[in-house]
Amino acid sequence: MCGIVGLYLKKPELESRxxxxxxxxxxxMGDRGPDSAGVAxxxxxxxxGGSKVSLFSASSNEDWPxxxxxxxxxxxxxxxxxxxxxxxxxxxxAPVGEIERWIRSNWSDLRIMSVGESIEIYKExxxxxxxxxxxxxxxxxxxxxxxxxxxATESAVTTEHSHPFSTGLDLCLVHNGSLSNxxxxxxxxTRQGGQFQTDNDSEVAAGxxxxxxxxxxxxxxxLESAIRDLDGFYTFAIGSSxxxxxxxxxxxxxxxxxxxxxxxVAMSSEYRAIARLPDAKHSNIWxxxxxxxxxxxxxxxxxxxxxxx
Amino acid sequence: xxxxxxxxxxxxxxxxxxxxxxxxxxxxxxxxPKGTHxxxxxxxxxxxxxxxxxxxxxxxxxxxxxxxxxxxxxxxGLAENMMSxxxxxxxxxxxxxxxxxxxxxxxxxxxxxxxxxxxxxxxNIVVGGSIxxxxxxxxxxxxxxxxxxxxxxLGDSIYEAHIYIRGEIDSLGSDCIEKEMxxxxxxxxxxxxxxxxxHYSTAEFRRYGSARTLYNFHIDNADAI
Numbered sequence: 001m002c003g004i005v006g007l008y009l010k011k012p013e014l015e016s017r018x019x020x021x022x023x024x025x026x027x028x029m030g031d032r033g034p035d036s037a038g039v040a041x042x043x044x045x046x047x048x049g050g051s052k053v054s055l056f057s058a059s060s061n062e063d064w065p066x067x068x069x070x071x072x073x074x075x076x077x078x079x080x081x082x083x084x085x086x087x088x089x090x091x092x093x094a095p096v097g098e099i100e101r102w103i104r105s106n107w108s109d110l111r112i113m114s115v116g117e118s119i120e121i122y123k124e125x126x127x128x129x130x131x132x133x134x135x136x137x138x139x140x141x142x143x144x145x146x147x148x149x150x151x152a153t154e155s156a157v158t159t160e161h162s163h164p165f166s167t168g169l170d171l172c173l174v175h176n177g178s179l180s181n182x183x184x185x186x187x188x189x190t191r192q193g194g195q196f197q198t199d200n201d202s203e204v205a206a207g208x209x210x211x212x213x214x215x216x217x218x219x220x221x222x223l224e225s226a227i228r229d230l231d232g233f234y235t236f237a238i239g240s241s242x243x244x245x246x247x248x249x250x251x252x253x254x255x256x257x258x259x260x261x262x263x264x265v266a267m268s269s270e271y272r273a274i275a276r277l278p279d280a281k282h283s284n285i286w287x288x289x290x291x292x293x294x295x296x297x298x299x300x301x302x303x304x305x306x307x308x309x
Numbered sequence: 310x311x312x313x314x315x316x317x318x319x320x321x322x323x324x325x326x327x328x329x330x331x332x333x334x335x336x337x338x339x340x341x342p343k344g345t346h347x348x349x350x351x352x353x354x355x356x357x358x359x360x361x362x363x364x365x366x367x368x369x370x371x372x373x374x375x376x377x378x379x380x381x382x383x384x385x386g387l388a389e390n391m392m393s394x395x396x397x398x399x400x401x402x403x404x405x406x407x408x409x410x411x412x413x414x415x416x417x418x419x420x421x422x423x424x425x426x427x428x429x430x431x432x433n434i435v436v437g438g439s440i441x442x443x444x445x446x447x448x449x450x451x452x453x454x455x456x457x458x459x460x461x462x463l464g465d466s467i468y469e470a471h472i473y474i475r476g477e478i479d480s481l482g483s484d485c486i487e488k489e490m491x492x493x494x495x496x497x498x499x500x501x502x503x504x505x506x507x508h509y510s511t512a513e514f515r516r517y518g519s520a521r522t523l524y525n526f527h528i529d530n531a532d533a534i
Contacts, residue, residue: 272344287422
């Protein structure tokens with residue numbers, strides 16, 4: 001099964017409540033995915049040209065301040081540390097490429113969950129309600145978020161197998177469904193230089209998008225290619241620094257509901273998650289059509305929003 | 310009689326609707342459905358139920374005799390396997406609405422998505438808006454009326470159900486063809502539109518049904534998928 005949630009706020013005055021809204025939606029989708037849960041939230045961008053990295057440690061007594069001091073010394077820069085349960089967010093003016101390379105060669109015992117300017121990814125095993133409480137999602141502010149509740153059907157239940165999967169700088173993917181050509185595609189992508197941490201099919205979809213984006217395609221073009229190359233059932237939600245996109249496969253068995261009003265755009269596997277949002281009953285509600293890409297983006301230059309379908 | 314899903318459990322409400330000591334035409338209202346699944350399923354009494362809001366999966370499933378009005382949208386599996394009675398949705402409905410229904414009337418005033426009326430066995434379905442792909446897939450009997458447009462593969466592998474479409478059709482499914490509309494069909498359609506409260510002229514519709522080429526095994530079809 002699995003449950004998907006996406007929320008994009010149109011009004012800055014609602015941003016302080018993003019975490020509260022997403023936690024409510026995630027909890028409502030708990031029945032669809034009681035194994036594990038994760039959230040990608042976009043907020044507090046790093047300084048221009050700098051970076052933000054989400055890290056996961058399997059160790060229960062991780063010494064994050066010592067790690068931060070080590071990074072500060074290596075880069076001769078100040079690093080800002082924020083700890084949330086098993087995850088930590090390191091923000092600095094260090095360029096994204098350099099910090100990622102440095103972490104991979106110096107901290108191989110840590111898992112990089114996301115890299116970018118504003119993305120933060122948190123994911124863990126457990127019931128979505130418990131996961132949301134562990135990380136304290138309710139208190140998070142932000143502009144938009146995508147989240148996932150997982151009911152594993154084809155690979156193990158671990159933190160690494162949980163969604164969202166990072167697909168590049170400030171990009172992530174959550175998936176409801178199952179892909180049937182993921183083994184062959186993983187082999188192909190590995191030959192193109194792709195790196196995979198698990199045997200999970202959704203990670204292959206994320207790796208596929210990473211590869212298409214590395215060829216210079218836009219998110220929308222990469223999704224057009226995905227319709228051609230991915231075989232299986234899927235509803236995807238893709239988070240980017242400016243908004244999120246939704247795509248269902250051409251058969252469209254996996255559910256999806258979109259809703260929009262003056263305050264927000266929401267996506268979920270079921271309406272009952274959207275029903276938790278203010279004034280949901282009177283929003284415009286519809287089911288996304290098969291093989292059609294829906295995307296919402298906040299324009300970087302203007303405060304307004306645009307809906308590019 | 311008023312129920313409220315904000316304060317009462319679904320099981321409690323459905324159980325109350327199941328007990329058959331009700332007078333015919335007794336009215337029930339269910340408030341705050343908020344996308345809950347399986348609201349008003351398995352009803353057997355001739356009662357009137359109004360659900361004030363949007364419902365989740367499987368609303369009004371297996372309905373017999375009851376008249377159920379959804380003042381909102383409905384999720385997947387609306388009125389699945391309906392036997393008789395009437396289900397009306399003011400808004401849109403999701404996938405496989407009216408699937409495998411044996412009888413009764415399902416009216417969706419808005420749009421509905423894929424597999425509407427899949428394997429229908431006698432139910433009448435009237436859609437005020439448009440439907441998605443694979444409408445009336447393997448439909449055996451009953452009638453599907455669509456006042457808007459249809460997605461691809463309409464009536465694939467259809468048996469003897471009658472399909473009436475007012476708008477555009479993306480594509481017809483395997484063994485589904487346009488058929489002549491004789492006065493009997495005009496009358497049948499007129500009654501269905503009347504019962505659904507829709508005011509279209511039957512002349513605006515075209516009829517589709519089975520070419521009956523798949524009824525018996527034919528070696529030339531062996532490679533068809």
